[in-house]
Amino acid sequence: MRTIAVMNQKGGVGKTTSSVNLAAALARQGRRVCLLDLDPQGHASLHLGIEAGPDMPSAYDVFTRQTTLDDSRQLVMDNLSLVPSNIDLAATELELAGVAGREFLLRNAMQHWKDQERFDYVIMDCPPSLGVLTINALTAVSEVFIPLQPHFFALQGLSKLFETTALVSRRLNRGLRVSGIMLCLYESGTRLAADVVEDLKHFLVCSDGDSPWAAARIFRSRIRRNIKLAESPGFGQSVIDYAPGSAGALDYLSLADEVLAMELAAADGPAVTSTAMRAAA
């Protein structure tokens, strides 16, 4: 079972759009997928047409141990389940302060899925912060995907992400790896996008071999800016269902192919990884 947190503390970089559409694309390819909405904004849930009202079990109830992941998940399309969230989840930050072992709540809740190989993929849509919810995601997963919007400030928050993942990997989860960087809202052909990608490669080359970023790759699939991606949440559908032939759907299907290819041992393919870049330097 691959477990992936989609995180970046920067807002509006494509975390939710990528979590939902990558999850849907993997489900379309026949993988059993569960998407965990860990953002109190509940955007991933709304994107898939689920508004978690007060009577619906949600991620909040899992964190407060009132329910299990299995009892809170819902099937939203073939092969794709969702554990929804709503604004209640915002209370966890305060409610869990001082609770011993609060960083491990999600990992513990997910253990039986790991033991039983319940899903092929569990994908977590993290909120735009580095609080208790994101730390729980990083403690529970083995992989992190980072969406980046290639603009002037894109790399500014990266060192904070670097520190946080390194800290979690040292203290809470030795197996944590940043395995992929997704370039979202990509404006192909612009000088700025190309410059940011070059800076990013430089940043990765400089990460040392013990860091969780040592095997990070920049996915070759670029997620272009595409209006269908912005429209589809309003229809409660992934872009794959809403606009199957659109650039947005094609880009996420192509990303899913790359993610599936990583399942194979020959993960060094043509993708750019920091280890490969160091070897080439």
Ligand SMILES: Nc1ncnc2c1ncn2[C@@H]1O[C@H](COP(=O)(O)OP(=O)(O)OP(=O)(O)O)[C@@H](O)[C@H]1O
């Ligand atoms: N490739 C794209 N083309 C067009 N619009 C996009 C694309 N990716 C994301 N968007 C739109 O940009 C906005 C921000 O995207 P999204 O919600 O995925 O970011 P986020 O990182 O999850 O934000 P937050 O930090 O608030 O959780 C949304 O309105 C979304 O529909």
Ligand SMILES: [Mg+2]
């Ligand atoms: Mg979001």
